Amino acid sequence: xxxxxxxxxxxxxxxxxxxxxxxxxxxxxxxxxxxxxxxxxxxxxxxxxxxxxxxxxxxxxxxxxxxxxxxxxxxxxxxxxxxxxxxxxxxxxxxxxxxxxxxxxxxxxxxxxxxxxxxxxxxxxxxxxxxxxxxxxxxxxxxxxxxxxxxxxxxxxxxxxxxxxxxxxxxxxxxxxxxxxxxxxxxxxxxxxxxxxxxxxxxxxxxxxxxxxxxxxxxxxxxxxxxxxxxxxxxxxxxxxxxxxxxxxxxxxxxxxxxxxxxxxxxxxxxxxxxxxxxxxxxxxxxxxxxxxxxxxxxxxxxxxxxxxxxxxxxxxxxxxxxxxxxxxxxxxxxxxxxxxxxxxxxxxxxxxxxxxxxxxxxxxxxxxxxxxxxxxxxxxxxxxx
Numbered sequence: 001x002x003x004x005x006x007x008x009x010x011x012x013x014x015x016x017x018x019x020x021x022x023x024x025x026x027x028x029x030x031x032x033x034x035x036x037x038x039x040x041x042x043x044x045x046x047x048x049x050x051x052x053x054x055x056x057x058x059x060x061x062x063x064x065x066x067x068x069x070x071x072x073x074x075x076x077x078x079x080x081x082x083x084x085x086x087x088x089x090x091x092x093x094x095x096x097x098x099x100x101x102x103x104x105x106x107x108x109x110x111x112x113x114x115x116x117x118x119x120x121x122x123x124x125x126x127x128x129x130x131x132x133x134x135x136x137x138x139x140x141x142x143x144x145x146x147x148x149x150x151x152x153x154x155x156x157x158x159x160x161x162x163x164x165x166x167x168x169x170x171x172x173x174x175x176x177x178x179x180x181x182x183x184x185x186x187x188x189x190x191x192x193x194x195x196x197x198x199x200x201x202x203x204x205x206x207x208x209x210x211x212x213x214x215x216x217x218x219x220x221x222x223x224x225x226x227x228x229x230x231x232x233x234x235x236x237x238x239x240x241x242x243x244x245x246x247x248x249x250x251x252x253x254x255x256x257x258x259x260x261x262x263x264x265x266x267x268x269x270x271x272x273x274x275x276x277x278x279x280x281x282x283x284x285x286x287x288x289x290x291x292x293x294x295x296x297x298x299x300x301x302x303x304x305x306x307x308x309x310x311x312x313x314x315x316x317x318x319x320x321x322x323x324x325x326x327x328x329x330x331x332x333x334x335x336x337x338x339x340x341x342x343x344x345x346x347x348x349x350x351x352x353x354x355x356x357x358x359x360x361x362x363x364x365x366x367x368x369x370x371x372x373x374x375x376x377x378x379x380x381x382x383x384x385x386x
Contacts, residue, residue, distance in 0.1 A: 001370045001371065003370040003373055004115070004373060007111065007112045007115040007369065007373050008098070010115045011091075011108040011111030011112060011115075011369065012091035012093070012098065014028055014031075014108075014110060014111045015098070015101070015107050015111075016090070016100070017031070017089075019074050019075050019102070020075065020076055020078045020079075020101075021075040021076070024052045024053055025053050025054065025074045025075055025135050026052065029054045029074065029133070032110075032133065033045070035114060036058050036114075036131075039117055041058050041117065041121070043056050044056070044057040044150065046143075046146045048135065048142075048146075053075075053135040053136065055132070055133065055134045055135060055143045055147040055150075057130065057131065057132050057147055057150070057151065057156075058131045059128050059129075059130050060129045061121065061129060062128070064127055065126065065127050066127065066130070066158045066159055067125070067127030067128040067158065067159055067385065068158065068159065068161070068162060068317075069161040069162065069339070070109075070113045070129065070132070071134070071144075071162065071163045071164065072106050072107075072109050072132075072134075072163070072164050073106060073133070073134045073138065073335065074110065074133050074135055075139075075143075076101045076107075077101070077138050077358050084360045085360075086361065088101040088362075096366050096367065097363040097365050097366065098365075098366060098369065099362065100363075101362055102362070103352070103364045104166045104351075104352035104353065104354075104356045106164055106166060106350060108351060108352065108364050108372070109164030109166075110133055112372050113131060114131065115373075115376075116380065119377070119380045123380045125380070125381075126383065127159070129379065130156075132144075137334075140180075141333075144338055145338060148339065148342045151342075157343075158344055159314075159345065159385055160314035160317070160344065161336070161339040161345070161346040162314065162318060162347055162349055163334050163335055163336045163346060163347070163349075164348075164351075165330070165332070165334045165348050165354075166351060166352035166353055166354050166356070166357055166364070167328060167330060167349055167354075168352065169322045169350070169375065170324050170326060170328045170349070171319055171322060171324060172327065172328050172330045172347065173307070173310055173312075173315055173328075174228070174229075174305075174306055174329045175305060175331065175332060175333060175336065176234070176262055176263060176305050177261065177264075177305035177333065177337065178259060178260075178302075179261075179262065179268045179271075179272065180257065180301045181258060181297055181298065181299055182255065182256075182297070182298040182300055183205065183208060183255065183295060183297055183298075184254075184255050185201040185204050185243075185253065185255070185295055186253060186292060186293050186294055186295075187199035187200055187201030187252050187253070187286065187293050188250075188252060188289055188293055189249055189250055189251065190249075190250045191248065192248040192249060193248075195250055198289070199252075199289050200250050200251060201251045201252055201253050202243040202251045204254070205241070205256055209241070209256060211275060212236055212237075212258050212275060213238075215236055215274065215275075216237065219233045223263070223266070224265070226264065226265060229329050229331060230331050233263065234262045234271070236258060236260045236261070236271065237258065238256055238258045239257050239258065240255075241255070241256040264306065265307075268302075268305075279295040303334075303335075304337035304338060304341055306334065306346065306348070307340070308345070308347055310327050313345065314345045314347045314385070317382065318375075321382070322371065323371075323374075332354055334348055336348050351364055351372040352368050
């Protein structure tokens with residue numbers, strides 16, 4: 001099993017484009033749009049507010065019944081401060097691997113999907129293939145929400161979705177959610193010799209941080225296990241904490257950020273409500289000293305968990321095309337939960353390993369890419385979705 005030069009070339013081309021999440025992805029989106037246009041395929045673009053980023057949705061087989069989405073995100077994480085031994089945008093092929101930021105996560109999958117556009121167009125399959133490529137997945141799955149809303153408004157109803165995140169080509173049928181929040185605490189400053197006349201924002205924040213930690217311990221001790229995950233219970237942790245200006249000034253302001261990674265069987269909204277309710281219970285005492293004191297919460301991102309089934313037709317299709325008898329669960333978040341919540345049967349299956357993603361010298365093996373290409377060629381020949 002070998003990778004075709006055309007598929008490798010397209011994967012390399014995409015890796016060489018800098019689409020770190022805080023940059024524009026339009027170079028890549030326009031490249032794919034123009035590539036498809038040469039085949040007579042029109043692309044639907046949906047933009048962020050300032051039109052610097054876009055999603056792309058295209059149908060290969062217009063007029064056929066709606067079929068399978070091949071989904072991927074176009075943005076990557078940055079590489080600042082990482083110890084790379086090569087240019088992260090080099091798309092170097094060496095020792096049987098394709099190197100570069102986004103090679104595993106997940107531009108190679110996108111490149112291979114696009115390289116089969118003409119074959120999908122000429123396929124005798126009785127259903128269409130849809131390409132769905134999004135922006136800002138890495139910072140909160142923001143782009144795909146606009147893409148899905150556009151499909152709903154246009155009354156486009158695909159039957160199934162394959163999200164090509166790196167699973168070593170083993171179909172994944174579940175992952176945890178990722179919910180991140182920022183809590184800003186307003187107190188009242190004073191000289192540290194006059195603490196009764198102040199509200200210490202750091203100390204109030206610390207009480208809520210303590211509640212978050214208590215919840216984490218409760219999940220570990222008491223939550224029903226979901227076997228198959230590396231950590232088979234929900235988790236929560238605080239990732240950032242800032243506050244104070246000097247040792248002898250009672251701090252007026254503090255801020256911390258925290259996250260929940262909830263099992264598909266858990267309720268992240270309820271978790272967040274518990275944190276907010278505890279914080280609000282502290283406010284009356286704070287406001288007795290300073291009426292403006294209190295807590296404010298901001299949502300950073302909400303990526304729902306995903307739970308498919310080994311019995312779903314799209315899962316069985318992915319198993320057939322990948323040659324894998326087994327399914328797996330993955331620890332990382334993807335856009336799969338959003339597609340599933342939109343009523344689209346979904347599975348996660350793509351080349352490479354998440355262990356190489358986000359790392360210096362990120363890579364995906366050519367063997368994995370060849371397996372992905374065989375997957376696409378099998379999809380061209382597929383006559384039923386089960």
